[in-house]
Amino acid sequence: MATLDVAAGSPAALPCSVEPPDALRAWGWDAERAVEFEPLAEAGLWPARVAAQHRGLWLVVGARGEAFASPTGRLRHRADEGDLPSVGDWVGCVSSPHDGEARIDLVLARRSMFRRKAAGSRLAAQVVAANVDTIFVATSLNGDLNERRLERYVAMGRESGAEPVVLLTKADLADADARDSAVRLETELRVHVIALSSRTGEGLDSVSRWFAAGKTLALVGSSGVGKSTLLNRLAGQELMVTREIREDDGRGRHTTTHRELFLLASGALVLDTPGMREFGLWDAEDGVDDTFAEIVEIAVGCRFADCSHKFEPGCAVQAAAARGRLDQARLKAYRRLARELADQPKPATRREKDRQFGRAVRNASAERMARKRYPG
Ligand SMILES: Nc1nc2c(ncn2[C@@H]2O[C@H](COP(=O)(O)OP(=O)(O)OP(=O)(O)O)[C@@H](O)[C@H]2O)c(=O)[nH]1
Ligand SMILES: [Mg+2]
Ligand SMILES: [Zn+2]
Incomplete structure (x- = not known):
């Protein structure tokens, strides 16, 4: 460069x-x-x-x-x-x-920050993308679709202050079942879900409205799902190297090794990131709750405010699950993520600082936030 x-x-x-x-x-x-x-x-x-x-x-x-x-x-x-x-x-x-x-x-x-728990056993956050307007969570329709992983990304996306949007890539390789999942995921996760193919161009029109001049978009997701290929396709040139995924496990081989922000001809700014093997939550109670809204709504009826929805008497969530009104897999996923967050001890001061940030970006517009921190 x-x-x-x-x-x-x-x-x-x-x-x-x-x-x-x-x-x-x-x-x-x-x-x-x-x-x-x-x-x-x-x-x-x-x-x-x-x-x-x-x-x-x-x-x-x-x-x-x-x-x-x-x-x-x-x-x-x-x-x-x-x-x-x-x-x-x-x-x-x-x-x-x-x-x-x-x-x-x-x-x-920062007006927004997309974070994860730093990889490994360290108790620290890693900022993956800062000042992003939209987080595109990419997952491929050829066997990579993992709802539990998507829930994690979407929860952290919500927490970031940016808008999370799910991209189902490689639609050219998808069967009808895989395509149906787009509709279901949109209802469950309450985010836009777009199936697209960088190969055939399908769905690219639908994402173009996010690629407005001056807007910053980040591509995140596992290795090999086609993030860099999409960037190149949108840019009309090879900005990032892409590579065939391994045939044996279809899990990619970590082609992109650094994060980089590109200015496209449309004026949009696109941040390509390396596929993440581990994606741990970090300080995302609200993001998780928003991602499992159907459970949280029912939990209002639980007898105990700190109900874990597992064994407590008077648990409205258990009752709803027993009546078949809740998806058991979603409930299990919700409990798991809540426990993961509860297991992360953090110094009280940083916790309060982080929470204030989260609240501020959710409640105030980004502009108001910027003014508050740096009074002109
Ligand atoms: N059939 C099909 N293949 C695709 C599509 N998009 C990407 N691929 C292929 O998927 C493989 C991986 O694509 P990359 O763009 O390198 O994936 P990545 O998400 O950037 O991977 P990392 O950089 O490792 O995180 C390449 O062989 C691409 O040609 C698509 O829409 N359809
Ligand atoms: Mg890449
Ligand atoms: Zn409960």
């Missing part, structure tokens, strides 16, 4: 104006962000968006183009892991007086 000389040279050459320059606007910068950034510009920072992340180095796009940047020591020390810059983040950069290189000094308030 061509790296323009954004940071080198004298800082005076860098734009600090709050007028959104076209180059920044193309990457999603707007008037709210400009107001938010005013005091930072006065302090000598310049705005940029994180377009890619490779171990220890961040590719940022500023008004003058792209540059590689690393966080300042100040940001590294201050930040929890989840506060370090992630792809999609808007950041305030400085140009080092020593080498002219760009350094990321702070991360602007």
Whole structure:
């Protein structure tokens, strides 16, 4: 990728104006962000968006183009892991007086963040995509369709503050049964579900309305479901390498290994991500409840407020399940996810901070949120 000389040279050459320059606007910068950034510009920072992340180095796009940047020591020390810059983040950069290189000094308030529990046994969140308007959860119709996994992604998508949309890929390989699942999933998960094929082009019209100029969309899901293929098809060129999945287990081979944000000709910004082997929930009580609304509605009638819907007397959910009014598999999945969240002890302070964020993005518009955090 061509790296323009954004940071080198004298800082005076860098734009600090709050007028959104076209180059920044193309990457999603707007008037709210400009107001938010005013005091930072006065302090000598310049705005940029994180377009890619490779171990220890961040590719940022500023008004003058792209540059590689690393966080300042100040940001590294201050930040929890989840506060370090992630792809999609808007950041305030400085140009080092020593080498002219760009350094990321702070991360602007996120309007949305799609997270998961960091892989492995660590108790930490990983931000997969920041400041995204739509999370496309991709799963393929040729045998990959796993409702339990979809529920996880959709719950975290809801929690992120972005709109989750389910993409059922490889529709050209699907039989009638698989296609029927689109309708059922839409009712159960209460999200848009779109069957599409990057091979035949079926369904691409239906997703195009999300690909509006200035909107940021992220593609997430397991390896091999066709995320990069869809990106390439929409872009009309090979932006990301794609590869045949292994024939033996159809589970893909992790072709994409880094996250990257692309600006398409339509003006939409698309973030491609590597397939995730593990997708653990993180702080998503509300997202889970919204994803299992039919159960939560019935649970209002349980005798105990903290009912686990397993063995308690007066459990309305058990009663409904016994009468066949609830899908047993969904109930089991709901209990499992609720338990997974309950088993995640977290420091009280961070928990409160995270919850405030979740509530704020759900209740307030993204714009109001930005203003609250950075009073102009
Ligand atoms: N039949 C069919 N094959 C597809 C379609 N979309 C993608 N594929 C194939 O699926 C395989 C995997 O596609 P990728 O786009 O690399 O998958 P990915 O989701 O980006 O995978 P990771 O980067 O590993 O996360 C490739 O061989 C694609 O050609 C489709 O709509 N129909
Ligand atoms: Mg890929
Ligand atoms: Zn109950």
